[in-house]
Structure formats: structure tokens, C-alpha cells
Amino acid sequence: MAEKKANIHPSVVIEKGAKIAPDVKIGPFCFIGRDVELKAGCTLESNVILKGSLRVELNVKIFSFAVMGREDSEIVIGEKTHIREFTQIGAQESQNGENKKIIIGANNFLMGYVQILGGVELGDFCIITNAVRLYENVKCEENVIIGGLSTVEANNTIGTGVMIGGASVVTSDIPPFMLVEGNKATIKGLNVIGLRRRLENKGDIEEIKAVFKKILGDGADKILAQEIADTNPNELIKRLASFVASSNL
Structure with a gap:
């Protein structure tokens, strides 16, 4: 069987050293830097700019006018991720000039119009909607959903299964499974719909509800949270309680 050839528009600029898998598709007027690696199944629409040490895993699709990386940046984009128009990932230098690796799951x-700054880590199966800005060193665990026009300020962690409402400003860590919104964002309760979609065991959901009331019902009780994390055998409860115990809440 003949090897598939990359479908690359003649207007594309590819610097010497770039690694392009045989079946990659690249549309008009893209720029691919010398330290970029595009693995099999990737598609770039028109006017995409990729620079720096950038590894794009299998079957990623990048839409028009997205910009990723600078000359000294280090970025990894996980497989089957879709990146829509005008998104910027690691395109800006950090305030202190330090190079901070960006990992997108x-x-x-x-x-x-999503903007992701240096040091950000994004877990798997996240949805970051229009015009969201993640400042430096933000960490989002898996299955996080962030509503449009929201901002997560630097050095905060968003736990697994969190849903952040649109136009919110997040200024602190958000524990797993929470529903938050507002400027500044506050916890409104549990993301129950998200829990029902992820968990088949209704008993787990009820236990999460009970622990939520104990450790976050009237502010964060970090001492009780640590006790629960040390003694409760349920891994979901451990994850929630240990997050609260070590958070900046």
C-alpha cells in the first residue's frame, strides 16, 4: 500500500527541522517553526502560526488564525483536541521572562479567542468556551467546563468536574465537582448534572453531597477535610477532601 502524503498548500512556510507526519493536512498561509512536530491525522486550517518547541499529538484539529508558541516556548497539545479560531496558546512572554511549559491534555x-498563558496545565476532556483567559500557572484537572468571557487568575487550580459559569472571574482554587459563577466567582453548589453524567453509582453522588456540606457548607473547614481524606475509603471523597485541605480557599 502506498504511503499517504501530507496535503500541504503551496503557500505554507515550513522551517527546516519541523517534523510533519505523512497524512497531515495544512491549509493556506500557515507557518510551521523548526521545532514543531505534527503527528498523524492532524489538520491545520488557514493562517495558523506554530512556533517554539511544540508537539501536536494525533488527530488534533487547529482552526484558522490560531497562534501557538514563541521562539523559546515549550508546548504539548494532546490527541484529538480541537482548537478553534483566534486561540492563543503560549504566544505571550511571561511577566518575569521565564519559560513555562504548557500542557494541553x-x-x-x-x-x-481563548488565551492560555505560560505554565498552564489542562487535563483531558475539558471544554473552554469563547474568549476565556487562563493566566499563568493555572491548572485545570479533567472534565472542567469554563463558560465564555471568564477569567481564571494566576496560580489557581480548578478541580475535576468543575463547571464555571460565563463571565466569571476566578480568584482562588475551586474544589472538584463544584458549580461556580460570578465576579468574583463563588461556589453555588455541586455540579450535580456533571456528576450524574460521570458516575453510575448514585451512592457516590449522595456521599459527595454529604461531605460537601460538612467541609464547604460554611466556608472551607480544612482540618475536617484532611481528617476525611485520611479516613474515608472512597477515592472520590478522598480527592475532594484532600483538595480542600491543601487549597488556597
């Missing part, structure tokens, strides 16, 4: 969906 697998199966993520980044909508238009």
Missing part, C-alpha cells in the same frame, strides 16, 4: 475543545 487529550480530547479537549478550546473555542474561539
Whole structure:
């Protein structure tokens, strides 16, 4: 069987040293830097700019006018991630000039005009909607959903299964499974719909509800949270309680 050839528009600029898998598709007027690696199944629409040490895993799709990386940046994009128009990932220098690696997990969906700064880590299966800004060193665990026009300020962690409402400003860590919104964002309760979609065991959901009331019902009780993390055998409860115990809440 003949090897598939990359479908690359003649207007594309590819610097010497770039690694392009045989079946990659690259549309008009893209720029691919010398330290970029595009693995099999990737598609770039028109006017995409990729620079720096950038590894794009299998079957990633990048839409028009997205910009990723600088000359000295280090970025990894996980497989089957979709990155929509005008998104910027690591395109800006950090305030102190330090190079901070950006890791975007697998199966993520980044909508238009998303901006991700240095040191950000994004877990798998996250949805970052339009015009969201993640400042330096923000960490999002898996299955996080962030509503449009929201901002997560630097050095904060968003736990697994969190849903952040649109136009919110997040200024602190958000524990797993929470529903938050507002400027500034506050916890409104549990993301129950998200829990029902992820968990088949209704008993787990009820236990999470009970622990939530104990450790976050009237402010964060970090001492009780640590006790629960040390003694409760349920891994979901351990994850929630240990997060609260070590958070900046």
C-alpha cells in the first residue's frame, strides 16, 4: 500500500527541522517553526502560526488564525483536541521572562479567542468556551467546563468536574465537582448534572453531597477535610477532601 502524503498548500512556510507526519493536512498561509512536530491525522486550517518547541499529538484539529508558541516556548497539545479560531496558546512572554511549559491534555475543545498563558496545565476532556483567559500557572484537572468571557487568575487550580459559569472571574482554587459563577466567582453548589453524567453509582453522588456540606457548607473547614481524606475509603471523597485541605480557599 502506498504511503499517504501530507496535503500541504503551496503557500505554507515550513522551517527546516519541523517534523510533519505523512497524512497531515495544512491549509493556506500557515507557518510551521523548526521545532514543531505534527503527528498523524492532524489538520491545520488557514493562517495558523506554530512556533517554539511544540508537539501536536494525533488527530488534533487547529482552526484558522490560531497562534501557538514563541521562539523559546515549550508546548504539548494532546490527541484529538480541537482548537478553534483566534486561540492563543503560549504566544505571550511571561511577566518575569521565564519559560513555562504548557500542557494541553487529550480530547479537549478550546473555542474561539481563548488565551492560555505560560505554565498552564489542562487535563483531558475539558471544554473552554469563547474568549476565556487562563493566566499563568493555572491548572485545570479533567472534565472542567469554563463558560465564555471568564477569567481564571494566576496560580489557581480548578478541580475535576468543575463547571464555571460565563463571565466569571476566578480568584482562588475551586474544589472538584463544584458549580461556580460570578465576579468574583463563588461556589453555588455541586455540579450535580456533571456528576450524574460521570458516575453510575448514585451512592457516590449522595456521599459527595454529604461531605460537601460538612467541609464547604460554611466556608472551607480544612482540618475536617484532611481528617476525611485520611479516613474515608472512597477515592472520590478522598480527592475532594484532600483538595480542600491543601487549597488556597
